[in-house]
Amino acid sequence: MIDFDEPFSGRAALAAGVVTRHRLARDFVHLHRDVYIRRGIPATPLLRAKAAWLWSQGRGVLAGVSAAAVHGTRWLDPDAAAELVRSDHVRSAPGISVRRAPKLDTCVVDGMFATTPAQTAFDLARRMPFDRAVETIDALCNATGLKVPEIEELATRSKGAHGIGAVPRVLALVDGGAASPPETHTRLLLVRAGLPPPETQIEIFDGEVFVARADMGWKQWRVLVEYDGVQHWTDPTQRTRDIDRYAVLPELGWTVIRVGADLLYRRPEVFVERVRRALGAAGAPV
Structure with a gap:
């Protein structure tokens, strides 16, 4: 059976009798030689x-x-x-x-x-x-x-x-823990600024109770960096979760540096300096 929402052979569809030449020209996009897909996909x-x-x-x-x-x-x-x-x-x-x-x-x-x-x-x-x-x-x-x-x-x-x-x-700079290009960009920016390479996807526990998974950071100095994408502001469930964990993490001794697109791409030097100060205050050799 031909799935018109996937690329398909026009010749095969005609031979199977599931389309006519007129419908093939009217309802489908010609991608390559004998390759079509439903219009609008x-x-x-x-x-x-x-x-x-x-x-x-x-x-x-x-x-x-x-x-x-x-x-x-x-x-x-x-x-x-x-x-x-x-x-x-x-x-x-x-x-x-x-x-x-x-x-x-x-x-x-x-x-x-x-x-x-x-x-x-x-x-x-x-x-x-x-x-x-x-x-x-x-x-x-x-x-x-x-x-x-x-x-x-x-x-x-x-x-x-x-x-x-x-x-x-x-x-040398690849890390499969990055969940999006902005997270990769954040990590590259920090490394190129001479800061210690951060670990990605850090899990934080309160005793044996899981509290949060942070985008990246340094366990040794208990400093975290979180990239706030659009969903952190537009998704009510995500927003509530963020509010809860950003209240708990400092209580557990973690410093959290948050960064969004504007700070990352337009004012990177401000972001890097915030991270540098947080690491320095925690005893990192920065």
């Missing part, structure tokens, strides 16, 4: 990956952002072209970037060949702008449970690969 990296796989007729391997998408990675650029690796000479198509590559580590996800999470991370580290690579690999690790040593092991086996010089520097 928003494009996502996952949808683009599935459409590219269908376009390739199963003769390729999803890679880069497309592999990241099928592995469940969030926060990907919705406008990025799908990425396929082929062993033969095939030209790229509008919205699909095709490249040749030597043997890659691959797996099957929902019936599609894709690079493994480790291979995907290795490729992103070599090909993406530095900060975006860290953000995307953070999200990939968060989605799949991938660990940095797995990527490093693959890099060791891939000496001489194009762009490999960037990989160690990217991986």
Whole structure:
């Protein structure tokens, strides 16, 4: 049965008698050669990956952002072209970037060949702008449970690969605990300011009772940093939870530095100085 909310073969739909040529032209968007989807379905990296796989007729391997998408990675650029690796000479198509590559580590996800999470991370580290690579690999690790040593092991086996010089520097800053690009940006800002690298997803207990999980911080000095996204202000349940825990954490000896988009992106020096002062007051060598 054809799911019109997913990319599908127009030829197969016509042969099955579930659409007419008139309806195919009227109600569906032509994505690629013989690939259609119901009109009004928003494009996502996952949808683009599935459409590219269908376009390739199963003769390729999803890679880069497309592999990241099928592995469940969030926060990907919705406008990025799908990425396929082929062993033969095939030209790229509008919205699909095709490249040749030597043997890659691959797996099957929902019936599609894709690079493994480790291979995907290795490729992103070599090909993406530095900060975006860290953000995307953070999200990939968060989605799949991938660990940095797995990527490093693959890099060791891939000496001489194009762009490999960037990989160690990217991986040195990857942390799968980051739950969003702003959290990654926050962590990178603190590290680049010369502060000790923070630990992510810190769990706080009052005795044996779980109190909160903080975005990042330093257990040794009991200093936490929390990124307040939009949901912290628009979701009543989240807002109530925040009020409760921000009242309890200082009582347990934790200092909490909160940061939002305005402070992070427009006044980063103010935020960094607040964290530096809190760490210094707690005895950190800053």
